[in-house]
Amino acid sequence: MIGLLLAAGSSSRLGEPKALLTLGQKTLVERSLQVLQASSLEVVLVLGAEINSIKAIIPSDSVEIFESEDWQMGQGSTLSECLRFLAPRKQDILVMLVDTPFVQNKHILAILQAHHDSPNQVIISSFHGQSSPPVLIPYQHQEKLYDWKGDKGFGPFWKSHPSICQWISFEDEYRDLDTPEDKIYWQEKCAT
Structure with a gap:
């Protein structure tokens, strides 16, 4: 099984590259890779913006890197490009x-068990x-996502295909890292 880590965006709302943001002792990209690699997945790291800066901190033999050509078009376009490549x-x-x-x-392991x-x-x-x-x-x-375009997330996919989807519930709080306020929240949380 492949663990596909999408880290290609320019982080325009945050104002700095998300993947390179340090929380605790590690960047977001290092933390995310560590989570996927702990589950023994074959990891593919998808890059677009800040390719050279991210490559400089990731050991070249630890993951496969896919350089997106469509990353500026948004997450949906990047995802479909990767799925077609893979x-x-x-x-x-x-x-x-x-x-x-x-x-x-623990979340990855629960998802793998559900699968x-x-x-x-x-x-x-x-x-x-x-x-x-x-x-x-x-x-x-996967072919249902081959034509995904723009900055489209997964929401329209599972709304269009509910019969093939299964949700797994976690009690953990959902809060991604998109804004300067999110950055402060996560830096404080990871400092404790």
Whole structure:
């Protein structure tokens, strides 16, 4: 199975590259990679903005790096580009976003268990009722996202295909890292 970490965006709302933001002792990209690698997934790191700066802190032999050509068009375009690139491998893919510092190894393991129990279902995380990646997409459903465009997230996908989706609920708070206020929140939380 592939763990696909989307870290290609320019972070325009935050005003600085999210992937390079330090929380505690690690950058967001290092924290996210650590979570995926702890689950023994074959990790593909998707980069766009700040490619060279991110590559400089990631050991080249630790992950496969995919350089998106469509990253400026938004998350949906980047996701569809990656899924088409990975299609010949015919593997299930767990998609994680770099700006979700609340995601831990326990969440990935629960998602993998849910996939084991329901291998044909798209497994969607729900944090206090907020649906969000990580999302596990079995190979047979990935083509439904091949034409995803723009800055489209997963919401329209699961609303359009509820019969193939299964939600897994977590009690952890959902709060991504998009704004300067989010940055302050997470820096304070990770300092304790």
